[in-house]
Amino acid sequence: MRRLASDTLIIAERNLIRLPRAPELLIAFTIQPIMFVLLFRYVFGGAIRTPGYSYVDFLIPGIIVQNIAFGGFVTALGLNEDVHKGLIDRFRSLPMARAAVLAGRTLSDIVTNALSLGILLITGVIIGFSFHTSALDAIAGVGLLLLFGFAFSWFFAFVGLLTSTPESANSVAFIAVFPLTFISSAFVPVNTMPAALKAFAQVNPFTIVVDAVRHLWLGAPAHNSVWGAVVWSFVILAFFSPIAVARYRRAAGQ
Amino acid sequence: MADYAIEVRGVVKRFGDVLALDSVDLTAKEGEVLGLLGPNGAGKTTLVRVLTTLLKPDSGSARVRGLDVVRDAARLREQIGLAGQYAAVDENLTGLENLVMVGRLYGADRKTAKARGAELLEQFDLVDAGRRPTKTYSGGMRRRLDLAAALVAKPPVLFLDEPTTGLDPRARLLLWDVIDQLVAGGVTALLTTQYLDEADRLANTIAVIDHGRLIAEGTSDQLKDRLGGERLEVQLEPDADPAVAVRALAPMSDDPPVVERTVVKLSVREHRGAIVEAVKRLSEAGVGVDDLALRRPTLQDVFMSLTGRAVEEPGEEAERAA
Numbered sequence: 001m002r003r004l005a006s007d008t009l010i011i012a013e014r015n016l017i018r019l020p021r022a023p024e025l026l027i028a029f030t031i032q033p034i035m036f037v038l039l040f041r042y043v044f045g046g047a048i049r050t051p052g053y054s055y056v057d058f059l060i061p062g063i064i065v066q067n068i069a070f071g072g073f074v075t076a077l078g079l080n081e082d083v084h085k086g087l088i089d090r091f092r093s094l095p096m097a098r099a100a101v102l103a104g105r106t107l108s109d110i111v112t113n114a115l116s117l118g119i120l121l122i123t124g125v126i127i128g129f130s131f132h133t134s135a136l137d138a139i140a141g142v143g144l145l146l147l148f149g150f151a152f153s154w155f156f157a158f159v160g161l162l163t164s165t166p167e168s169a170n171s172v173a174f175i176a177v178f179p180l181t182f183i184s185s186a187f188v189p190v191n192t193m194p195a196a197l198k199a200f201a202q203v204n205p206f207t208i209v210v211d212a213v214r215h216l217w218l219g220a221p222a223h224n225s226v227w228g229a230v231v232w233s234f235v236i237l238a239f240f241s242p243i244a245v246a247r248y249r250r251a252a253g254q
Numbered sequence: 255m256a257d258y259a260i261e262v263r264g265v266v267k268r269f270g271d272v273l274a275l276d277s278v279d280l281t282a283k284e285g286e287v288l289g290l291l292g293p294n295g296a297g298k299t300t301l302v303r304v305l306t307t308l309l310k311p312d313s314g315s316a317r318v319r320g321l322d323v324v325r326d327a328a329r330l331r332e333q334i335g336l337a338g339q340y341a342a343v344d345e346n347l348t349g350l351e352n353l354v355m356v357g358r359l360y361g362a363d364r365k366t367a368k369a370r371g372a373e374l375l376e377q378f379d380l381v382d383a384g385r386r387p388t389k390t391y392s393g394g395m396r397r398r399l400d401l402a403a404a405l406v407a408k409p410p411v412l413f414l415d416e417p418t419t420g421l422d423p424r425a426r427l428l429l430w431d432v433i434d435q436l437v438a439g440g441v442t443a444l445l446t447t448q449y450l451d452e453a454d455r456l457a458n459t460i461a462v463i464d465h466g467r468l469i470a471e472g473t474s475d476q477l478k479d480r481l482g483g484e485r486l487e488v489q490l491e492p493d494a495d496p497a498v499a500v501r502a503l504a505p506m507s508d509d510p511p512v513v514e515r516t517v518v519k520l521s522v523r524e525h526r527g528a529i530v531e532a533v534k535r536l537s538e539a540g541v542g543v544d545d546l547a548l549r550r551p552t553l554q555d556v557f558m559s560l561t562g563r564a565v566e567e568p569g570e571e572a573e574r575a576a
Contacts, residue, residue: 003361010358018346021387086342090403093306095331096359 004097011104015078016111025074029116033067034123040187041127048188053218057132060124061141061213062186065206067120068113068149069177072156073170075105079160080169088248099245106153113149117142132218141216144229148209151233154240161247185210205232259284259411259442260305264314267300267466274300276466277314282444282459284410287437289457290446291557297466298446299339302415305444306336318411332360335404339416343399345389349380352388352399353406360407367406374402378432394425401432412436412443418452430455450553460553464561477556483507483521484548485555486528490516491542502539503532516544521551 019025040059050058079102082088091101121129131138156173163169183197184190184206190198201207212229214220260282267275274297282288290298303309304316307327316323321330343352350371357367375384378398383391388399397417404412417433418426433456437443447453453460454474462470462477470477486506490499496513503511503520506528511520522528528548536543 007359010355014344014347014351014355017351018344021346085345086338087344089303089308089338090336090342090356091359092308093331093334093336094356094359095328095361 004100004103007097007100008103008107011100012108012111013104015105015108019112028074029071029112030119033063033116033120036067037063037120037123037127044187050189053220054128056124056128057130057218058214059187060120060129061217062184062210064117064120064145065148065184065210065213066181066186067116068145069152069181069206071113071116071149072109072153073173074112075109075153076156076160076163076169076173077166079105079157080163080166083161084165092249098249102154102157102241102244102248105157106150109153110146110150113146117145133216137216141213144209144212144216144226144233148229148233151236151240154237154244158240158244158247161244180204180206205229205236208232258282258317259286259319260288260444261317262301262305262314263316265301265304265311265316266313267297267304267309267311273466275304275311278463278466278468280461280468280471282442284442285440286459287443287445287457289453289460290444290463291448291450291453291460291553292446292463293448293561296463298463299415300466301463302336302413302444302446306334306413307331332407333409334411334413335407335409336413337397337401337404337415337417339419343388343396343403346387348387349375349384349391349399353403356403357406362407370406374405378402379428392425394421394428397421397425397429398432401429405436410441412441414443414445416446416448419448426452450557454553462557462560469560470556474553477553478551480556483523484525484528485551486520486522486532487547487549488518488532488536488543489545490518491544492516494542498539499536499541502535502541506531506535522548 019029037059040063041056045055045059048055079088082091082101088101155176159173159176160169163172183193183201184204185201186206190201190207193201208225208228209232211220211223211225215222215225258281260280262278262280265275265278266273276297278297278301280288280290280301290301292298300309304311304323305318307323307330310324318330319333321333323330343349344355347355350368353371353374354364354367357370358364362370372384375381378401380395380398380402383395388396391399401414401417404414414433418429421429430452433443433445437456445453445456458473459471460474460477461468470480472480486503488499488503490496494516496516496518499518500511500513503518506522506524507520508523509521511518513519525548529546532546533543
């Protein structure tokens with residue numbers, strides 16, 4: 001267990017060292033989310049009615065969840081690359097903890113997610129977002145987002161190991177994540193959607209997490225969404241982490 | 255202590271319909287360099303992957319220093335170093351960072367790993383490059399770093415999977431020297447290669463593998479002796495007719511002579527007097543000769559006779575890589 005912890009930290013450090021050296025990655029984590037915030041706030045926002053809240057308050061929790069979801073792409077692509085460059089072979093031939101390569105990946109995602117979360121919150125505050133709740137609730141919201149992001153990274157880890165090329169990892173992840181983020185309460189209230197989409201949106205874990213964060217940051221009605229979000233995070237984690245680790249053990253085995 | 259550093263018994267590995275390893279038996283003693291020679295797709299890499307715990311055999315058993323690749327995988331990994339075909343280094347890390355990471359994953363603390371990393375950079379002539387991200391490295395530098403990474407924990411058994419494939423001749427020679435030094439230091443190594451001269455130069459024992467089967471094993475000399483007779487090579491004059499030369503020389507050999515452009519090759523039954531007899535027969539047949547030599551069979555000849563085809567020559571490979 002101690003070995004798992006130290007090996008995980010070594011791998012996480014390896015993933016983070018590259019950040020400042022790869023400007024295009026830093027841009028993906030910073031400029032891109034800011035563009036999305038500005039797009040929704042100023043281009044679409046004027047046409048979207050969000051009763052009870054200003055659109056910027058409504059938007060920020062949603063866009064942070066969307067951003068955390070897309071942030072996991074780095075894990076999918078990075079693992080895919082590690083398989084093809086033979087690094088996974090090297091790791092698997094070393095006397096290190098078997099789960100550490102994936103745990104280190106997903107752990108470093110927490111750091112990058114925290115980075116883009118911070119940037120989005122600062123951008124939000126500049127364009128008019130404010131917390132309507134206590135500091136404790138606001139911090140709980142941040143914690144919940146990071147937990148959900150961590151769980152979702154395991155989904156991306158699985159996709160990265162499952163697919164044969166970075167391009168296919170990209171498209172599989174995109175096809176899965178795109179409807180989840182857009183058919184949810186992230187950008188619009190779900191009650192304006194047609195019945196079928198609305199039914200999907202209401203059970204979509206993204207909606208539940210966004211609603212939970214809106215409760216913790218804006219005081220919106222909770223409707224069990226906070227517990228729902230925690231449960232969903234652990235369900236995703238419990239489902240994807242074992243299959244990702246199993247896949248890792250076989251990875252590049254051909 | 256186990257009898258053999260590497261011991262493979264009846265290992266079978268299948269991928270779908272393809273039999274990648276067909277009941278392979280192979281051993282290497284402590285301190286020995288075993289060269290695994292074969293063309294692309296012969297099963298060399300599959301065997302290395304089984305021995306380094308990356309792949310489970312379908313049946314049979316494989317042991318490294320007495321540790322079973324399936325049952326004792328975790329302890330076995332502490333005993334081995336792997337340098338693969340693909341130069342598995344992290345491109346975004348510097349040379350030193352790569353070595354420190356691997357050292358720590360073997361269980362060393364940061365300080366020890368740093369000291370060992372610096373030592374290896376020195377040994378592999380990468381001191382200046384050690385501070386640069388490895389994506390700026392040449393192919394040869396990457397291979398050297400990859401090999402250095404395999405040595406971080408000073409493992410007693412090394413697996414080198416085609417360590418020089420795709421390198422230019424100068425980089426190959428440099429890597430050969432490094433491997434020579436390691437072997438002088440007493441490690442056991444299994445080295446796969448498609449190059450005969452590489453196996454000849456580096457390995458004590460050579461195992462020839464083709465289509466997943468081990469088809470011959472022995473020292474370079476033993477393998478050459480199996481072919482028996484010496485080889486006579488006759489370089490004809492440009493306008494001479496090779497067919498006439500073949501007819502003239504055929505009685506000297508049990509096998510039909512082989513023609514390669516203007517060179518006629520045959521293995522002679524009787525060493526003594528062969529040159530005089532060849533010259534006599536050719537001049538009687540009226541065939542002009544530029545050059546004529548009697549030599550021992552090369553590994554290339556051995557390989558041809560075992561598999562019915564030539565293995566790739568490093569020259570062609572280096573040209574394509576360039």
